[in-house]
Amino acid sequence: MNTKKKSQGFSVRSVVATGIGAAVFFVLMKFIAIPTGIPNTTINLAEGWLALIAGLFGPVVGLLVGFIGHTLNDAVTYGSPWWSWVIADGIFGLLLGLGKKYLALEYGNLSTKKLIQFNIWQAISNVIVWFIIAPIGDILIYKEAAQKVFLQGAVTAVVNTVSVAIIGSLLLVAYVKSRPKKNSLRNE
């Protein structure tokens, strides 16, 4: 296992995780939404998936999945991407990906404490991204009115925080539960 010509940089697994991650993100964003009861406001399954994939594969994959997935969704729906929000979604993936080492999902341990901390971090990330980055992007790129974009940002931050709190947490728990634990198999 020496003299190996190792593949450089971004691993093949990360390349594929990005590609498949973005494909699933796109399908969830485009085709599935849970109505909340408030008009035009839906619980977003795609952001929950982004939380899981970023938690498993790290910040770079998180960034790219958010970026590519959101770009494609905008392109297919509206023709052209709304860049300030695309970038915001990418950064959201990146921020969530920073929790990879701490969460250590692959080793199958997710204490309540970790789950709470994950949710605090995702709430902070949502605020940073949707209440700061996206509106400032809107103002800088599109010269939108501040009152409007900050209100939009605030609503999105709240809805997405709730989405990730519910969907993201459920997915993380389901993922960890699915990992077999040692010495736990016994016939009854």
Added chain:
Amino acid sequence: MTMNNLFGYKERDTWLNHTTGTAKLVGFLAISTMGMISYDTRFLLALGVLAIALMKMAQIKYHEYALMLKLVLVFAVINLVMVTVLAPQYGTQLYGTHHALFGSGYWTITQEQVFYEFNLLLKYLFSLPLAIILLFTTNPSEFAAGLNKIGVPYKIAYSFAITLRYIPDVQSDYHTISLAQQARGYEISKKASLLARSKGAVQIILPLVFTSLDRIETISQAMELRRFGREKKRSWYQEQAFSKRDILVFVGSIGVIVIGVGLLIVNGGRLYNPFQ
């Protein structure tokens, strides 16, 4: 389905179809970025006219993009209404003058406000024809090669290719899975509480989540077994040599940028201000 036609790509015999994906991508990015920066009404109108003329040349029919156009219009109207309600004096603030049209107090609607919102509408709309041309005349296979050619690392460009490759598979998996789960009794209808609905939705997508995670492992192996990631560079079957057409697209894009930047200097900023 014979082709991966997520974007509505069709083979058409027009010069825009024959232009390489790289050139169209560069053109789209250049023109739409310049249009995003500029608030010069004349420039935006000219870009809009150019975009519509190009769309005619590409022989794209109205019914092919009608849905997108409607969605963008709805999006634009919602946003314009929000601006009017939340920031009715933003036009005055931007242009520095006040020419009241009607209304009073907070609800005074000024010429400046109407003009600003007209500019905003132009911005929402002008890039749609360009995006439609890019999506409808470019073979999806060319995007990855094109991205790599304009400087995106090939691994990231290939991630994008994988996304395009597997979206139809994920979509059909999701479709079957969701029907089978509905048969089991899971629902996301409005009857249940929000939490119950979300739990139902998670149960429906869980099989999709796990099969997708498994798929990541198998596809990585398949790619490694065919030496993906071995070299620092990668060639692309879909890569095409530039022809005169492509050079013209590049020149045209540079022209648009020069004019746009020129106007920034002449106007002394991004706004074109007819009120002073």
Added chain:
Amino acid sequence: MPAPIIDFQHVTFKYHAQAEPTLHDVSFQIYPGEKVLIAGASGSGKTTLLRLLNGLIPQAYAGDITGKLTLNGKNIVEQTLFDLSLQAGTVLQDSDAQFVGLTVAEDIAFALENDNQSVSHIKAEVSKWANRFGLGERLNLAPQALSGGQKQRTAMAGVLVDDGKLLLFDEPLASLDPAAGVVAMEMIDKLQTERDLTVVIIEHRIEEVLSAHVDRVIVMADGRIVANGTPTEMIQSGILPENGLDEPLYVKLLRRAHVDIASLANVADVKQVVVDENKAAIEQLKIPVKKGLHHTKKLVIENVDFSYDKKQRLFKQFSTVIHQGEVLGIVGKNGSGKTTLSHLLTGFLMPDSGDILLDGKSVLQQSIKERADNIGYVLQNPNHMITKATVFEEVASGLILRHVPTDEVEARTRAVLKLIDLDSMRHWPISALSFGQKKRLTIAAVLVLSPQILILDEPTAGQDATHTGELLDFLATINKQENTTIIIITHDMHLLANFVERALVVVDGQLLADTTPAELLADEKLVTAASLRTTSIYQLANRLGISNPEELNAAIVHGQV
């Protein structure tokens, strides 16, 4: 004797994640130009062996290797995956994962693109290999537009562009119908002779592989090599059924006729085996084909029209009657309407016109959920159905969602779990189950709702003979005890011949035939239309000049062999 291309000496391998080694003291050689079948039931270690050959072990799966293993005289473990891939091309089992390009052309080009070769060279190679595999007209097609056979040919071309001399196939028949399977094996045969290749095939569908002139068979069980010899030696020794593998149907028949297999020359080739003197004994096995066993109308499909888009109508005035307690098989080419038909029955799709009646009442007004109370549907891939973490929860979920009282949930779930022999594992995490167990679990999760009709899509896909046998025992039990009507969509010849009572042949939305499997598999025209094959029993009967071969087909029924 030339040097072996592959040489394993006392190789033992243990995955880091596991306590016990998966391979024990494995030694074998493969010589240039050989075609070798490595066969074994699930869990026998054959996949692990393949991973050692192509370098995925140790590079993608970590573990401890002892012993000596070489490829072309060089230690495999010391070479990179990239170096190995130039010597040994692998075609993976999952054809959708193998096919990474957006189109046929790009997938064939993939390895050359990764080597950063010039575009003109790549184009020339792609065109050469595509033509060789009959894909020249399909270069611009997406994988979703290809049949299983075409995908596999693309995969072979995409591996052979490297001009390697060794080809490794992981279950190449798994996603193919029998007709495509024959074509694939012929293709491998032709390639091998033309290009002087060495071919290693991992499979448990022995019958199809043997028909393609394999030089040698290596049988694995529990991580060891239990036999290594010519196909004839393997059949003569009777070692296959002892290790969870299916013998060819005609061999089963010959055993039933008390033919002395152990000394029979050419027994591995139905076209050459000499059994003329046993003709009388074989003929005696004939039993009349049973048909029309069930008469109570259960499900009536009346003049159903259906189309996915307005231009092309798939079903036109489709009608048939399915009876109570019947075991019905639906066969036909891929894409000809089998799955669509089952989706119409379950309410996943709605007919454009016509009616579907259950016990005389229309079901078209019922929701998907309501219909599932009576008509249960099990998808081909169990991973597409499983949503819970443990066995018990998975089976119970359908009842809980239907607000069944808790004690009843417990009782019904346990009863079904006992029936499928998973009750002792009810608290296990599902991820610890084998593929076959997962499959049974998904059937249980549907069965617990006590449907009167059970529809199964390719229930035996990916299951070896032992697991298929268990599954059929279980289905036979519920069919007898509960009088459940069973509808099976399948290409599996053994399943059709052994288990199904009545077969509907659906091709391009037309009901081409309504017959028994025994008759179907002895009708060359029908078999071609349905993309199946005639059975080897039929071929043997033809050679011996036995009339009414369908009566011999009928002799091979599950539980009697």
